[in-house]
Amino acid sequence: METLRPILAEHPFFKDLEERHLDLVAGCASNVRFKAGDFIFRHGEEANEFYLIREGLVAIEMFVTGRGAVNVQTIGEGQILGWSWLVPPYRWMFDAHALETTRAIALDGICLRNKSEQDHDLGYQLLKRFATIVQKDLDAARLQILNIYEVHA
Amino acid sequence: MIEAAKPDAMTPVFCRVLKTHQETRDTFTIDLEPPSGPQVLPFAPGQFNMLYVFGVGEVPISVSGDPRRTHTLVHTVREVGAVTQAMRRLKRGEVLGVRGPFGSSWPVEQAVGKDVVIVAGGIGLAPLRPAIYSILAHRQEYGRVVLLYGTRTPEDILFRKELERWRARLDLSVHVTVDRALASWRGSVGVVTTIIPRAHFDSNNALAMICGPEAMMSFTVLELENRGVGLEHIYVSTERNMKCAIGFCGHCQLGPKFICKDGPVFPYDRIRQFFEIREI
Numbered sequence: 001m002e003t004l005r006p007i008l009a010e011h012p013f014f015k016d017l018e019e020r021h022l023d024l025v026a027g028c029a030s031n032v033r034f035k036a037g038d039f040i041f042r043h044g045e046e047a048n049e050f051y052l053i054r055e056g057l058v059a060i061e062m063f064v065t066g067r068g069a070v071n072v073q074t075i076g077e078g079q080i081l082g083w084s085w086l087v088p089p090y091r092w093m094f095d096a097h098a099l100e101t102t103r104a105i106a107l108d109g110i111c112l113r114n115k116s117e118q119d120h121d122l123g124y125q126l127l128k129r130f131a132t133i134v135q136k137d138l139d140a141a142r143l144q145i146l147n148i149y150e151v152h153a
Numbered sequence: 154m155i156e157a158a159k160p161d162a163m164t165p166v167f168c169r170v171l172k173t174h175q176e177t178r179d180t181f182t183i184d185l186e187p188p189s190g191p192q193v194l195p196f197a198p199g200q201f202n203m204l205y206v207f208g209v210g211e212v213p214i215s216v217s218g219d220p221r222r223t224h225t226l227v228h229t230v231r232e233v234g235a236v237t238q239a240m241r242r243l244k245r246g247e248v249l250g251v252r253g254p255f256g257s258s259w260p261v262e263q264a265v266g267k268d269v270v271i272v273a274g275g276i277g278l279a280p281l282r283p284a285i286y287s288i289l290a291h292r293q294e295y296g297r298v299v300l301l302y303g304t305r306t307p308e309d310i311l312f313r314k315e316l317e318r319w320r321a322r323l324d325l326s327v328h329v330t331v332d333r334a335l336a337s338w339r340g341s342v343g344v345v346t347t348i349i350p351r352a353h354f355d356s357n358n359a360l361a362m363i364c365g366p367e368a369m370m371s372f373t374v375l376e377l378e379n380r381g382v383g384l385e386h387i388y389v390s391t392e393r394n395m396k397c398a399i400g401f402c403g404h405c406q407l408g409p410k411f412i413c414k415d416g417p418v419f420p421y422d423r424i425r426q427f428f429e430i431r432e433i
Contacts (some may be wrong), residue, residue, distance in 0.1 A: 005354060055339065057339075057340075059336070059342065059363070063334055066337070068336060069334065069335070069336035070333070070334075070335060070336070071333075071334045071335065071336055071338055071342045072333070072342060072349070073342050073343045074330070074340070074341045074342045074343060076348075076351050077340065077351055078350060078351055079350065079351070099339050099340075100339070105280075136347070139346075139372070140343050140344050140346065140347050143332075143344040143368065143369070144332045144333065144343070144344055146274075146368060147305070147332070148274070148344075148365075148366040148368045148369050149274055149275035149276075149303070149304055149305045149309070149332065149365070149366060149369075150305060151179075151231060151233050
């Protein structure tokens, strides 16, 4: 049976992951597709997966009273969507909805959490990779807050 | 590179305003008619002029028009002070003093045969626009050409119609992102560095041109470096308080460099150390 393993193996996020770990990850992967407007997850729901976006664009939104839904970040081709599955209490902090038809590989977070508990090397490898994503998100958020394109006379 | 006319570099020539066009809430483009005859003002992409509103003052503004169209001088200006506000109020037929062009230019010739990555932040798109025109005029001489543009909000997007035309081209990859947007915005949200990983280009054979706020340029350089682009292939346009524009007054000095004369465009590896010094 064909698996998603070759696609995962080629993705920079899984670069240098040991073969046995790649097998474990591929065992938790499935293809998913979202139509434009579909919600992928909503704030407060249990976070039990993350997504490797293959095509399309996803908006990360936050509802702000008086302003409605505010788009704070978009995730596109080749990027990873979601890391709340890895951090207790495993709940989404934002809404995510597809801005256009989006194809992705969904990675089952419960499956990966269980495998990581049994194989801490895998857990470390995943944590290392997600730490980079968290750091980049933090850097980007800081730059956004700085409002660098504004003229600060 | 086209050298500035040295003997009369401090003497403005008189240009008539052809039209002004509001680009965004605080940014406008002004088209000028250069004096006819030998005094046409050819420029290279990335160079700037000193624009003098009589009785108010003089400001350095990059040329944002097409270098091949020397009959009209185009500048895109953000209203930030008395001179630019007065410039915005100028009517068709009124006269502006122009000195220049000054400074170094984007390395469009060195980029021949390479993929070109153009990264613009905010009004930084204006000084890059002449480089884009030049590259598109000789499109077959370049590999993949990618334009990454970040700005504050969808309402702050410069040259919106032109960006849409460029985006429709099959030989130019255009990515626009904004820092913040309401849910009605269907495009990318996030600082410009976040869209660099999505861009397709050959890092081993790419030349990058960056213009925007220094914080944006610093983070962009890091991201390009992550992608494997050599620092010697990354060019940035710096901005300082240019006054004389010919390296006399020292107002624009950055370490040992005079931005007006040695810059504003530098290979990043030659200016890197000054980027890392606070408040220089």
